Amino acid sequence: QVQLVESGGGLVQAGGSLRLSCAASGRPLSNYAMAWFRQGPGREREFVAGATWSGNNTYYADSLKGRFTISRDNAKNTVYLQMNSLKPEDTAVYYCAARLTGKLTDKANYAYWGQGTQVTVSS
Secondary structure, eight states, rough: EEEEEEEEEEEEEETTTEEEEEEHHHHHHGGGGGEEEEEOSOOOOOOEEEEEESSSEEEEEGGGGEEEEEEEEETTTTTEEEOOOOGGGOOEEEEEEEEESSSSGGGGGGOEEOOEEEEEEEO
16 A cells, blocks of 8 residues: 655745645555546646656646646655646646556546645646
8 A cells, every 4th residue: 555645735826836745655656657647626627737757758638738747756655746736727626646557647547646635727
């Protein structure tokens, strides 16, 4: 079992930045590919960014490339999501998730999820 706890969410003005953290416990994070998903009001949960177990390969939703950056520190058992130039449409609950195998962008492949952290971007 892996327990994931997100932090770093909050209220920010459009154009601002936030850095989300996801701390893992239970098993080494290096065993898993990790990703961030988000779920906005009335919307389905969608893929934001993902990183392979080493962090050497990263993937992003096309609409977020250039603004969001995923990184991981396996020694600290933590994954990060740096979000810049935030827009009101980025308002959502952000979740981190861990998976062993399968397509990285498919939420069905993720076995472990955090409880989420709210990000609200005001205009």
